[in-house]
Amino acid sequence: MSEAAELDRALAAEAARIRAGGAPHYHERLKAAGKLHARERLRLLLDEDPAFEDGLFARADQPELPADAVVTGVGRVGGRPVAFMAADATVKAGSWGALTVEKILRIQETAQRLRIPIVYLVDSAGARITDQVAMFPGRRHAGRIFHNQVQMSGQVPQVAILFGPSPAGAAYVPAFCDLVIMVDKNANASLGSPRMAEMVIGEKVTLEEMGGARMHCTRSGLGDLLAADEAEAIAACRRYLSYMPAHWQEEAPGAAPVAPAPGPSLAEIVPADQNRPFDMRGVIDRLVDAGSWFEVKELFAPELLTGLARIEGRAVGIVANQSKVKGGTLFVDSSDKGARFVTLCNAFGIPLVFLCDVPGFMIGSRVEQQGIIRHGAKLVAAVSEAVVPKICIIVRKCYGAGLYAMAGPAFEPDATLALPTAQIAVMGPEAAVNAVYANKIAALPEGERPAYVRQLQDEYRADIDVVRLASEGIVDHIVPFDALREETARRLAIYATKAVPVPTRRAAVRPV
Amino acid sequence: MADVRAEMSGVLSAWKVAVGDAVAAGQEIGVMESMKMEIPIAAPAAGTVTELRAGAGDFVQEGDTIAVIGA
Numbered sequence: 316m317s318e319a320a321e322l323d324r325a326l327a328a329e330a331a332r333i334r335a336g337g338a339p340h341y342h343e344r345l346k347a348a349g350k351l352h353a354r355e356r357l358r359l360l361l362d363e364d365p366a367f368e369d370g371l372f373a374r375a376d377q378p379e380l381p382a383d384a385v386v387t388g389v390g391r392v393g394g395r396p397v398a399f400m401a402a403d404a405t406v407k408a409g410s411w412g413a414l415t416v417e418k419i420l421r422i423q424e425t426a427q428r429l430r431i432p433i434v435y436l437v438d439s440a441g442a443r444i445t446d447q448v449a450m451f452p453g454r455r456h457a458g459r460i461f462h463n464q465v466q467m468s469g470q471v472p473q474v475a476i477l478f479g480p481s482p483a484g485a486a487y488v489p490a491f492c493d494l495v496i497m498v499d500k501n502a503n504a505s506l507g508s509p510r511m512a513e514m515v516i517g518e519k520v521t522l523e524e525m526g527g528a529r530m531h532c533t534r535s536g537l538g539d540l541l542a543a544d545e546a547e548a549i550a551a552c553r554r555y556l557s558y559m560p561a562h563w564q565e566e567a568p569g570a571a572p573v574a575p576a577p578g579p580s581l582a583e584i585v586p587a588d589q590n591r592p593f594d595m596r597g598v599i600d601r602l603v604d605a606g607s608w609f610e611v612k613e614l615f616a617p618e619l620l621t622g623l624a625r626i627e628g629r630a631v632g633i634v635a636n637q638s639k640v641k642g643g644t645l646f647v648d649s650s651d652k653g654a655r656f657v658t659l660c661n662a663f664g665i666p667l668v669f670l671c672d673v674p675g676f677m678i679g680s681r682v683e684q685q686g687i688i689r690h691g692a693k694l695v696a697a698v699s700e701a702v703v704p705k706i707c708i709i710v711r712k713c714y715g716a717g718l719y720a721m722a723g724p725a726f727e728p729d730a731t732l733a734l735p736t737a738q739i740a741v742m743g744p745e746a747a748v749n750a751v752y753a754n755k756i757a758a759l760p761e762g763e764r765p766a767y768v769r770q771l772q773d774e775y776r777a778d779i780d781v782v783r784l785a786s787e788g789i790v791d792h793i794v795p796f797d798a799l800r801e802e803t804a805r806r807l808a809i810y811a812t813k814a815v816p817v818p819t820r821r822a823a824v825r826p827v
Numbered sequence: 828m829a830d831v832r833a834e835m836s837g838v839l840s841a842w843k844v845a846v847g848d849a850v851a852a853g854q855e856i857g858v859m860e861s862m863k864m865e866i867p868i869a870a871p872a873a874g875t876v877t878e879l880r881a882g883a884g885d886f887v888q889e890g891d892t893i894a895v896i897g898a
Contacts, residue, residue, distance in 0.1 A: 590863055590865055592866075646835075674864050675862060677835065677862065786885050826844060
């Protein structure tokens with residue numbers, strides 16, 4: 316063998332050693348936990364082998380640090396280039412050393428430069444304390460990862476999949492992503508571990524209660540999707556990216572139109588009795604292409620539904636009040652959920668469709684103490700700032716500031732459409748009659764009150780009736796139930812040229 | 828044992844079960860009214876109703892235990 320061939324062979328052996336990751340018993344530990352190795356995860360995420368990988372030989376001089384515990388590069392998802400960083404939990408538990416951080420920074424900068432999405436495959440013990448001076452405090456150290464994420468936000472899609480822990484500072488990786496997918500039972504994110512909590516604040520708590528996937532997807536709202544296993548998590552990521560443009564100046568990719576799934580008609584689904592709850596998912600099913608509904612934060616604040624879908628092949632974001640849960644009332648969490656989703660769609664040019672059936676923002680001392688005004692303002696501000704095509708569909712009632720939160724006429728929707736069951740008012744007939752005529756009602760003999768109240772409510776109903784609202788120019792059109800999808804699709808096709816200048820200023824002082 | 832908690836503040840309209848009744852998880856065991864909407868109350872777990880702490884017409888605060896379901 317020539318000397319060059321010998322070098323080539325040695326190099327191939329070295330690359331194979333590094334690709335294998337950590338020692339076999341660490342691989343066995345992964346398998347026992349139902350987890351895949353970083354490179355197996357990438358095989359599921361990407362269409363084929365990565366187009367390239369950078370930094371394979373990082374720390375090649377240290378036998379126990381293959382690739383310094385992270386795989387970085389670019390591959391294709393659905394035929395389109397996507398950058399990735401995948402923590403290798405078999406190497407020092409996926410912890411971040413000096414080169415790990417530098418590799419992550421470089422792949423972020425690559426994604427930003429090439430204007431392509433980035434996926435963070437997270438499974439890491441966090442900072443490698445022994446290396447802290449070389450990876451924690453400095454200009455191109457761990458903090459820079461989050462700085463980069465913030466700077467890239469809204470330029471290219473950023474997705475985090477949590478397969479395992481993401482502790483302490485590393486917990487901010489999902490926080491700065493557009494979408495966070497968590498694998499049930501294995502994923503975890505918390506600023507301090509249960510052991511640390513017991514030491515520092517005296518709290519005894521399990522890892523799952525502290526930062527488990529289910530907790531984050533149902534209560535904290537950090538997680539957007541709870542996946543049963545790793546394959547499901549990765550498939551969800553691929554599907555999410557199919558709705559997203561590669562960067563903010565590109566149009567979201569379309570798909571072949573598909574007819575909606577068969578089912579009962581809208582007239583059968585929507586009860587005319589405004590106070591009776593029903594499942595808004597039925598309306599979404601009639602509106603969108605079959606199989607295209609990709610719900611975001613399904614388990615968090617379910618009184619508001621948010622998700623991506625397609626209408627005649629075109630990507631849309633849907634925000635819908637779900638009267639089946641808490642009457643569809645807006646609370647602090649649902650306000651945050653809506654604000655976040657509207658911001659996401661606006662950033663990536665995805666038109667928004669609002670399906671309104673809202674009794675308003677929740678009232679009462681409990682929610683005022685929680686800051687319902689401040690949280691609600693986030694949603695109203697996000698809706699106001701959204702310059703993508705917006706269609707406000709009044710399905711049933713739309714009362715009070717609920718109208719503002721759902722892109723009512725003052726918030727520059729391209730159209731306010733009303734179904735025959737629509738009602739718009741400051742408040743519903745029951746509350747309004749009581750507010751205005753309480754004294755008059757009380758002055759009547761008790762026996763005469765019910766008839767008088769009924770008469771007042773009927774007069775009030777006539778005043779907020781949808782034809783009356785259309786005759787005043789409040790709504791742009793009244794759409795028969797069976798024509799809603801077609802009407803929406805036709806409008807979205809026309810609204811595609813919408814271009815609205817964004818106000819010039821350094822930054823809005825946003826409600827947070 | 829599972830506590831049935833009010834998911835939002837409002838007024839209890841009626842119970843659809845009585846103490847001693849067996850219930851399934853997710854079963855609608857009562858209705859409350861809030862924001863002029865009917866809000867169904869679901870059993871958080873299967874078991875037997877051991878306590879109904881709120882009565883029709885009572886104001887209940889979000890998070891209050893309004894009933895208890897025993898094993």
